[in-house]
Amino acid sequence: MYVNPFALRSKFLQLSSEKQMKYYQKSIDKFIQLLDDKDIDENAQIEGKLFETLLTKSEQKKYFESISAPIKPVNTAAGYYAEIKKQENDDNPTAWKLLSADEKKKYTNLLRDAKDDYNSQIKHFSENLPERLKVEYLSFVKHPRTTAHVNGSNNENSSPAPISQRRKSVQPIPENFQALIDDAQQKLNRAQLDALHKCKPDVLYYEKKNSDDDRLTFINTTAKNTYIRTIFNQLSEKKKHKFVLKSTRKWEEFLQSHPTIIENQIPTLHLLLAKNDYAHYYFTSLGLPERPPATALLLFNYERQEADSQQNWTDLSQSTKDEFIKRLSKIKRDYHQHFLEFVEKTLPSDYVRLEFFRHIKHAAKDYETAIKDRVDEKDDGQLKITQYLVKKQIIELTPMSEFDRIKQKLLNTDLTHEQRKLVRRLGIIMNKNISS
Structure with missing residues (x-):
């Protein structure tokens, strides 16, 4: 009764x-x-x-x-x-x-x-x-x-920052990707949010660990989500990473079944992975190269720890220091080459690239540096600043410069939101055709 x-x-x-x-x-x-x-x-x-x-x-x-x-x-x-x-x-x-x-x-x-x-x-x-x-x-x-x-x-x-604080990217986006970002950013509807929530790593873990009969009853969704997140945080890093990868595979399926999210460039990865460490692990699993040390001193300290040496940087001769500087320069060039290949060839779409730049610290900076350091296939591999300046002057005289001028003039006129979006997409297509 x-x-x-x-x-x-x-x-x-x-x-x-x-x-x-x-x-x-x-x-x-x-x-x-x-x-x-x-x-x-x-x-x-x-x-x-x-x-x-x-x-x-x-x-x-x-x-x-x-x-x-x-x-x-x-x-x-x-x-x-x-x-x-x-x-x-x-x-x-x-x-x-x-x-x-x-x-x-x-x-x-x-x-x-x-x-x-x-x-x-x-x-x-x-x-x-x-x-x-x-x-x-x-x-x-x-x-x-x-x-x-x-x-x-x-x-x-500790609890991650509220979603409202994590919604906007804290990382900069490279200039040539800015055109892909919609000024009036759309958001997921309730049905899409619910579907994405089921892809989260902590939710996948909780559902696998507990059968329907063993699951607790909670007074509200907030209490349930907090409990699920807490038990997930107690796992080892290895086990967490296992469910992060499961989660991102589900996320990829989710994106395929919701093409409007990709079309409108609505960010979703921050709603899936509560910590940027998880996002970094995901992109590393795709082939993101390890970032080299920023200075020769840091490279020396890293190698000293690996060798368990007691030697200090100040103990080195100037010639030895110069060797570290030269080695680091080569390591950075190799890193930039692999980084470009990762962004332009490994990452499957502009949408995933945007999510990548949103989550990975220094990614935009490294990308723009790598673009400047890019070496022509016909070049002998030695980067010369004079060649870079000449190349830049040639580019400034190409039809792309004229198109950019016209595009900017159009964007400064009273266009509708849809017209602005079309102009930006034309710019991207034009840029790809000229660079190919």
Whole structure:
């Protein structure tokens, strides 16, 4: 027989305080047993706000008060003064304003002492609680230990930035890709977001690990997602990477089934992979070459660590330092060549290239440097600045320059959004035809 939960709630609230407290305690006992049975860790308890699925904030307050939890002092010295005066049967509301600065300071100091005492009481009270309940109590009173206890110094378990902050790329895009970016960036609809969510690595892991019968019930989607993310963060890097690759394969299938996302260049990879480290691993799996050290000193330090040497850079002769500089120059040239091949040949489309530049630090900078350092197939392989300048002058005299001038003139006129998009695409096509 179906029973309306709101009717049950109403009946419960009609019980006496003593009976309500009795069921609070039964509920908490079952909650602690569930945490132990399912081996749910403290991070998931707090980040998923699991205790709030059990008792509301006001019910938590009533429960902790019933077991003699410390009473929090008021926030302001004025409020503290008013409490003292009420105990003295003096309810004059304007009395605080009549006090001198020195008299007010006295109550400010008293309040500070009361807060210090409250924090000491919290520590003592929490030590006498069951371990599972202690975590929830410290979270409830927002004790400083809670934040440090959950997040600590390990970024592995810290929550990623909100999606609203991660939506826009924090990495620059090369100039020749700017035309692909739509000024009025479109977003995914709810159905597309739901489909993409199923491709996430933590979701894939959770669904593989837990059958339908073993999955927990959550009060809302936020609590569920937080719990899933927390258990995924506890995996080894090797296992995480395994599911990152599974996730990106699902993502590629998702893009094939939603061609309008690619056509409109709507970014999606940041919604799939919560950390840029995961995106870097994905592109590395496709063949992204390892970035060389920025300086000869860093190259020397890297090799010194590999050889477990105690020698310092300052101990080297100038000729040896010059050798490191020459070697690094060659390493960078090789890197730029492989980097260009990766971007222009390995990455399958302009859409994936845009996602690449959005997520990989220094990618745009390295790409533009590699373009400048590109060597003609007919060249002997030695880059000369004079050849680069001559080549640049020739390019400036080509029909592409005239087309760019006309394109810019068109874009400065009163075009519709669709017309602007077409002009930009024509520029890309023109550029490809001339360079081929």
